[in-house]
Amino acid sequence: MAPALIFVGVFVLVPLGQLIAMSMTDRSLLGGGRFVGFGNYIKIWNDAGFWRALLFTVKYTIVLTPILMILGFGLALLTVDNTPLKRLTRTVAFLPVVIGLSSSSLLWFWLFDEQVGLLNKLLTDLRVIAQPMVWFVSADLAFWAVVISITWKVVGFGMVLFIAGIQSINPEIMEAAVVDGARYWARVFRIILPLSRRIILLTTLISAIGSMLAFDQFYIMTSGGPRGQTFTAVYWIYQNSFVSFKLGYGAALSIVLTLIILAFSTLQIALTARSEAK
């Protein structure tokens, strides 16, 4: 226990402290900067771009998380038996998880590309659309393009966590239900789901935190476009810190974002604890 706390203490809390200190200065990436107290935080309050980005990030999280959870759980139900076909399905569904995020995002960027992308060609050949379309010129289409690519990449992870949950349910409970004549879907909703509550909440938490911190996929696929409509919170921090060189301001933005995520996670954990006590 102690080594873990020391490790996190030294390597996380110390830089975090420095980040907080930096957030109270107007430090530039190129060095220098004076103490400005809470000046940066006041600027954040008035920074329309940040709030827009944050709202977009929240929208992204709210849309993506249920999709991942439902599909992940569905895949888990589908592949939980150990037949060869199901095992193969499990492996193929998990495969995207092992690819790096930037490679995977660029791969989908290529697929969606109007000129060189095979997805457009496929859709045209299947007569789903009349001709190749430009996905990234509309904020909505760009949003869905990213959601599709991330779902592909990450759903296998949820699937595997849920399979573990399902397989650990006491088989006696399941057999009793079968003997009682309970049909398949009844078993799923009355037994499996309630008993998986903790793993579902845990996975939802990790997934949501990850989505709130989304950056790479948007940086690579949409470049924040069109017209800055698909900037996420971390993308906004990146722009301010590393492109505009405002490291101090970027630090303040990061602290604000972390606090928001912390509040949200504490809430989730409290809810989990309470539901377990029931």
Next chain:
Amino acid sequence: MTSAALAPDDPAVAARRPRQLARTAYLTAAISIAVIAVMGAPIVLSALASIKTAGDASASPPHYLPSALSFENYAKVFRFQAGLATYVGNSALVALIVIASCLAIAAPAGYGLARFAMRGKEIAFLVLLAPIMIPYQAILTPLYLDFAKIGLVNTHLGLAIVHTILQLPFSIFLMRSSFEAIPREIEEAAVIDGCSSWKRLTRVFLPLATPGLVTVALFAFINSWNEFLAALILMSRETSFTVPILLVSVRQGHFGAVDWGALQASVIISIIPCLGVYLALQRYYISGLLSGAVK
């Protein structure tokens, strides 16, 4: 065994509805195949594109199959700057250190959280969760400047420490659940036999928690292997760079132009080691999360 829990119905009941049983079986099989097709298609297309010639890979409109087979994309990645072997060596070394540290730190921590009642346990848990809540790009700059002062930049150890920080929360989760899943009776038996706390951990718990340990190792490997930003910031010489940096550099052209052929080759190259590790550990892995995250 447990899979029977979800098999359509038990034999006695099933005998009464053979047609429905067969229909369900066909349906799930069909869905499975659809899933395989949808999930696997991008990778298959990428693999096909990676063996096209460079010009072919950027063709517009694109073709599904290569018109001429060529390994020039792979050659480009293999030969780039310090050579693929160097990068693989660095990535592998860092990953090994990460695996070792994650296991060494997360196992006792998970054990402590699972077994010992203490005040402030939930707070400690939140603290240990902190690393994943901070935007990682932001924390890297102070961390880098600190590491420079203590001489950890451009070292495999320094990078491994950063990767470990990122992996610890999830690893501790897994180990905690893994230990919690071990029945108390076994532990009590060990106490009765006179084992010390440490001996209980090493002789009794660790063997039973092997699946969990293997899972921690697998994810530590995958995430360390694919990590880009910290690797770039911390390393200052080409000979210390890791695979992800190579993959980004090799596909960059002027003004954001992308060498699509090199991209596809990079995707395939980055999959292979991780896939290899995953398949090798499949056995432990699935049952690892089995005892893992629940309860």
Next chain:
Amino acid sequence: MTTRTLRAALAASLVASTAVAATARADTMTMWVRASGTNAASTLVNLWNATHSDKVELTTIPDNQMVTKLATGVQAGEVPDLVSFDLIYMPDFMKAGFLTDLTADLKANPNFASVAKAYVDIATYEGKLYGAGFTPDVSILVWNKDLFKKAGLDPDKPPRSVPEIHEDAKKIHALGADTYGFYFSGSCPGCNIFTTSPMMVASGSKMLPANGNDDALTGEGVKDVLEQFKEMWSEGLVPKSAQADNGSNFVALFKTGKIGVQGAGGFLISDLKRDVPNMNFGVTFLPGMKDGEVSSFVGGDVVAIPVGSKHVPLAKAFIAWELTDEAQLEGLAKNNILPSRPALADNKYFAADPRIVTTAKALGVGYVPWVYHFADMVNSDSSPWINMLQRAIFDGDVDGAIKEGREKMKAIAAE
């Protein structure tokens, strides 16, 4: 001492002194280069390594991380001995004090006097010099001669004004729905500052402000060129995909032979010759609104010595060497890369291909902006530059776009 001991001692000291001499001589310098400049830099580095006992070890940094890496590196004391990076970052780095003063050494170097003026200007701060041109690139206009011929245009006569580009584009698009007259990457700020801004500069405009009191986007050139682009877009002379192209397909379409005319860089020449050897293409200067007005964006990499380097004299020797005839000709020109000394443009390697000579000459008619926060003003994904282009060309509001762009750029320059 016995003879044997004496001989042994002599041998030992001989070995020792050779060893000391050897280690004293074989130093290794480290050099960082951005990914897109790696190929060009390698030509010079390999040539140096082949002819010198001290070596240069090249490290490739992905383009968009170079500034961050160098900035954090200098502050942490982890710097290379040499760095090759996009020249538009020079003002920021010079002001921040990251680079070593090279004034004395460069001024004393006879070769430096013949370096293109743009490279001298961009590397000057408060009267001192901090870098030298290294692997130049410059923007030019390329045209597809095969398409010109098919469209009934003289394949050897490129358009000499922006309205003429427009006219030619119309004729080429008439060849078929799949063939387009013109191309530009609508979401790529860097591509456009490289190829579109010279058209505006050639028409008399000044682009970017150097400080809060400086003017931005002056003259009619900006408006006129944007109007032309807007019309070409609305007439369908540019592929739909151009709007969302962030640069990843900057030259990809031209390579497929479906584009009649577009702006590009010198780098494209060797790319085309390698990837589509059968294409007949021509190279000319980027024009302004009127025949005879020409300009270009003088870009590429400069080389400098970061503060904190441990091999400063050796690094200075490298820079002095790369300006010599031998390096410029055998390293750069031989590999179809432009030398930073325009006087060397007429050399035996370029003689075979007059297009490269034209490109080298473009260095002499071009401009390079000297501003701080270039990334913020131009290259960023949310920059005033790209917003202006998109608002003017795709939304159709040219005047509003220019006004907004001007205000935002001046605000950034005032910081």
